[in-house]
Amino acid sequence: MAMTEEEKVFKDPVHGYIYVHHPVIWDLINTREMQRLRRIRQLGTTYLAYPGGDHSRFSHSLGVYEVVRQIISAFDRNGYEWPHAFDVLAMVSGLLHDVGHAPFSHALETFLGTRHERWTVRIIEDPATEVHQVLERVRPGFSREVSAVLRKDHPEKLVVSLVSSQLDADRLDYLMRDSIATGVDYGKFDLARIIRIMRPYRGRIVVRRSGIHTVEAYLLARYFMYWQVYFHPVSRAGEVLLRAILERAEAVLGQNPDPYVPHPALAQFFRRAMDVRNFLALDDSVLLTAFNLWRDHADPILKDLTRRFLDRDLFQDLPLTTRDPETLAAIREVVAEAGYDPAFYCLIDETATVYYDYYLGNQSTPKEDDQAVWLYDRDEDRLIEMSSVSRPIQAIAEESRGVRRLYVPKEIWRDPPLRARIRALSQWEEGGA
Known part of the structure; x- marks a missing residue:
């Protein structure tokens, strides 16, 4: 793949500079479909809680491309065996991984009933899109290769792992970017060192065991960002x-x-x-x-x-500890008595509806490699699952707690009799929120 006549750069709050050398990357950045991501917030409605959290999917997509580029460069410097024939495929896949996001990012996926990954593949494979046309100029069928990476069924699993796994370029960028944008410190970790200790090994991306504490910091960042930002x-x-x-x-x-x-x-x-x-x-x-x-x-x-x-006149939240249908029906009756249609004014939210996650180790679906972070023990030439040797991460992986919240208008919550009835029905205790 030829290089651009002149190196292109973007100034970036996470990576300092984002460097573009390949014409296909530059051409993709300037497509209609990529530029649309400037008009879609990365964190959906999070800006209502964190005013700075209104950065775009576009900046994140550039960041993922840059992380992929840096990781491949690090592999090359360290002499690791990496299939360089797939360099451009990996970088393109990182750049385009979110091109199928709907307005307000993940917020609309539940309403639409279709994940953004499916729209991404449809956009990439649609001959009418500029993205598709740029990809097909690389070589016939290249758009299908990119789709295969994003569907996780490309035969070169190293490329898939780099773009989508428990320790991938996507998470490495969005945790840092979301943390910086929202102004919290929970999501920050040593990205440069993470990249230094990553290596390809037997078809997957792993990290050297000597870097265990750096990986712990990354996984703890995911945990804190989940509870303090994504599920705020x-x-x-x-x-x-x-x-x-x-x-x-x-x-x-x-x-x-x-x-x-x-x-x-x-x-x-x-x-x-x-x-x-x-x-x-x-x-x-x-x-x-x-x-x-x-x-x-x-x-x-x-x-x-x-x-x-x-006007940011949002509903009041309170923990909901019951799943009893009769109790939930009684709560809806209280909302209806207050003059509100419970179908729109008595809403339940739970952790299962949140796209982002934190590390659960290898326990939930142990047959899937991307469910684990693997440490490479060079002395014994073997892989070790992260939570099996890290007490902090083991504690997180074993937690797997689900949280449900009830949302009702604040007018109801400000009415003492109504508040008392809902509080009793939801089994919420004063001081527990």
Whole structure:
């Protein structure tokens, strides 16, 4: 693969500079599909909790490409056996791994019922997209090679592991980037040293055992970011409200597009009849424009929900320890008695709906290599699963706790009798939130 005539660089808060040498990378960056990611927030509704957390999927995608590039360079410097014929494939896959994100990133995946990975593959393989056309200029069928990496069924498992595993370029970038953007220190770790101790070994990416404490810091960062940022109650309040808005809008507007549907693609969105072209027309700005229209809609529920979202008048959260259907029905009755439709004003959120995760070791699906972080013991020439030799990580891996939260309007929570009834039904104790 030829190099660009002149090295291209992006100034970046995580990596200092992001370097582009290959024409295909530069051409992909400048496609319509990649530039769309500038208009999609990386962290969805997290900016409602952390004002600085409004960075884009575009910056993260560049960052993942850069981490892949740095790792391959480190392998080369250290003399590790790495299939250099796949260098460009790995870097391209890292760059394009999130090109199929919907508006507000993961927040809409539950509503759509389709993961962004599937849209990514559809976009890459659609002959009408600029991304596809750039890839096919590399060589015929190259777009399918990239899709195979992102589907995790490419025969070169080292490339797959570099882009998608428990210690991959995706996580290495987003933890640092999200931590810096939100202003928290939980997600920071020694990225340079992580890259130094990584190596390919028998078809997977592993780390030298001598770097165990550096890897511990990385896995602890994932754990703290999960509970303090990704599952933050205010961020999740924004997400459950966003889903309620879309469900109400679908019921009110889905079959009768009117001036309150500001973009044709949004009408297809509510009909669940989107093709790639319509999907790519959607971004955060389209939804926010719609929300600004809907806050004046005649439907009182749609009007109220969008006002709450735009004005950050979010629902109150409280822990929900019961799963009893009769108890949940009783809570909904309280909400209805207060004058609110419980379908839109009594919402439940749980950890299972959060895309991000923390390390659970090799226990959940032990047959899948990407479920474990492997340490390489050079003296014994063997691999050791991380949590088996690290007490802090073992404790995290064994925790696997699930959390459920109930969200109701703050007006209900501010009413002492209603608050007392919901608190008793949810089995929440004062001081437990």
